[in-house]
Amino acid sequence: MRRDGRVGLFVIYVAALGAVLTPAHAGDDTAYAYTWPITAPKGAAAYLVELPEQAYAWALPDADLADVVVVDAKGREVAMGPYWPAPATTHPVTMDAALLPVPNGSDSAAGPSIRRSTNGDIVIEPGAAAATGSVHEWLFDARTPIAAERVEFPPTQRDVKLTVDIDASTNLQDWQPRIAGASIVTLGHGDGAVDARVVTLAGPAARYYRVRTGSDDAPWGDGARVTLSGGVVDAAARDEAKRAWTDVASTATTASGGGADYDYKLPAALPVSAVRVALGQGDSVARLSVTAITGPVSGDSLGTIVVTPGADNRPLGFNPARRDLIRLHSPTPLRSPPRLAVGWRPDRFVFLPEGEPPYRLQVGSAGGRRAAWPIDDAMAALRTRNGAAWRPEAASLGEGHELAGRKALVGATGIDWTRPLLWIVLLLGAALVAGMAATLLRKPPPTGEDPEDAR
Template sequence: MKRLWWMALLPLTAQAADDFAAQWPLQLAQGDAGAYRVVLDEGVYRAAYWRDLRDVQVIDADGRPMASAVQAAAMPTAGPARQVALDWFALPASAATTAGGDLSVVVQRDAGGNVVSVRNSPGSAGAAKGDPSWLVDLGRQAGQVQALRVEWEGEPTALDLGYRLEGSDDLRRWQVLDPEVRLVRLRNQGRQLSSDRVVLSTTLRYLRLVPLQREGAPPLRALRGELAGDAGTNDWQWIELAASAPDTNVPARFRYRMQGRFPVQRLDVAMPANTAVSWNVSSSDADRKVADAAQAWQARASGWNTWTLQEGERRQASAPLELGRETSDRDWQLQAEPAVAGTPAPALKLGYRPGSVVFLAQGRAPYLLVAGNARAGVRESNLEPMLAALRARNGAQWQPAAASLGESAVRAGNKAYAPAAPARDWKNLVLWAVLVAGALAVAGFAVSLLRGRPPR
């Protein structure tokens, strides 16, 4: 009877060990996709216990785990190139006859260095006949323009022109950036070959395109600058932490505690208006086992200068700090340098890009995403080779069908964060039991011998 009672407890113990703190119902965009991808939200990261999110899983209606893999957020890709109109001016053919030569025209600029007019110098004999050179003022886009786009008047059907590309910062000293760039537009049997783009790789503000041929260029209608498209950054999420009680031993040192396992990649602070403070940033976590508690703190940044400036209704602030590599440490520390007593405690803002979970619909629907289990073991995922093969076959941008999180609900609650009881060493217990039993047997045997001795 005792043996049956002990065996009845085993399933209950195993079920409790596999339970999680919270759960979310999954809503599938397609009912028969086979593979799905669900983006994690703040609630999932707050519930997670382990750094590698091993306790974030997908289960079916019967509670069985599905084949799944946690994936970090994909790197943002640059959007399409943007074009901006550039200021350009036609120069007479005699303006620059030699490579890197000075201009033989008078260029008028405003206080900001912007070219406003170009005219022949008083000593010049007049403009020589031939194709003009072009003076381009990149202005504030200097160093950002990746290419020039040439637009002709009348859209000519056939041309093949060569230009020498030069650059300068003061309109006096010029350096050759490319000895020959070709602008081509040809047609043959209904097909067109066109090259109206001049690639740039310079931070110089002023450019000059000097024709290599005497004449033949059609009138120029416009010059546009091609800027790199902005990377998709609209998926950044932020959590804000308030400082704990200030450290009375070290002035201007503040500590923060984060709940959950967020993949932090950026830092920012919220400070009062018109302040400027430099910080040393470090982080720590209880799972970092070291002999000395002070060594548990890992430096993240040194001399990070933050500032805010309020000008009427306009407020400006320093840019967030890029960590370079993500971390999910729970404890954070800001130390002002120099450590001035009375430094206000800023709110610490942690930026992250949410990852996702990819899973296969193997069991019976509906499916649940569960998170938060201090006793979850390491899981090996076999999905990565399959996902890599599907992206190679269907394109790098291929993704499984979408799934979304429903409203969260408590599953096991805080009980799921209780660490597993330390495993008992049954071999040692059995050995000690045998030794004690043997000692008792020897003692009993000795007592029986003493009682059985005949009197003298």
């Protein structure tokens, strides 16, 4: 082989070796699908950025937003992470709420149905069979999430001694125990009477509360009310992203159970926390069950919306989660699919002013993952230094554009052959170098040269 050919192959070998051995880092442009320039005011200790709707179309759902990074002007990742606002201030509140009895069910028929109306009120519909026996379960609505500290039950006209369990919920579906086996005792009247009707509670804020008894001695009739005391979050002090609304067109209609299913494919897997429904032309009233579809035969029930003529049809709220397919089911077919809007609050990230501006937000990667920066500790230190009212400075995003596009997501849909091919070139280069060395060792010295000098 000619010397210049050997030199060229050796150069290719060295380049392949460098490509294989150079690790990719989180800020590599080729590792991410999409980017936005960040405009951040100078001099702030930290910056807050909200993910735009388009970012959710690129962020891989199984990455849990770990494929979201901020890089500086040289493409180096800066310290950043999810933004968790400081706890909002609370103020004490005391309010009365009606005890709503839940009718007993029947072994041979469906029991009562409990749901929320569009404005969040508790709706209890009796079962198919008439209720029998004493009531053992009651519900009451605090009207707003309250971190309950005590519940005072109504006075009675007779002696009572019973044990109650109290649970709390934010959606009337998922219940968390607050206290079990609490005693309520009322004995006698006047001096020496026992009147223990207050139960102490603890736990996070919830709007709905459930009271259950294990005996038939509960004395509460129609119109009975409890007094609930606790703490409520000051709405003016909440540090949260503004809710955005996205209109979604119906993508499929299927007959189901004498009624119809209406499917709505979202533009991306958005962190949906509310839905709002309006009926199409020609329809005036409907009861719609709302489900987030998670698989071919699975879904999460989000609640029920009842749309009536002239009513203030408020949104149905629920816990936020990334959802990309919503199904509305009507037990009676409608003339046209309802109009759906989904409400969502964008995820927020905070980053520190490291490196050289301008900064960029990069999203979507099969292999790139954000480093585990101790950003929560940094936020705690800044709040300690600057006071509880301190907030990171808001940064804005410019017009985005693709980086590697769908190629950055190749690990989720196919095989990236780049590295295997580089290894093949590397091995071939190694074999070439070994062959060149063996050839040189076997080659005899030039004619006329002293063998001793050749050594």
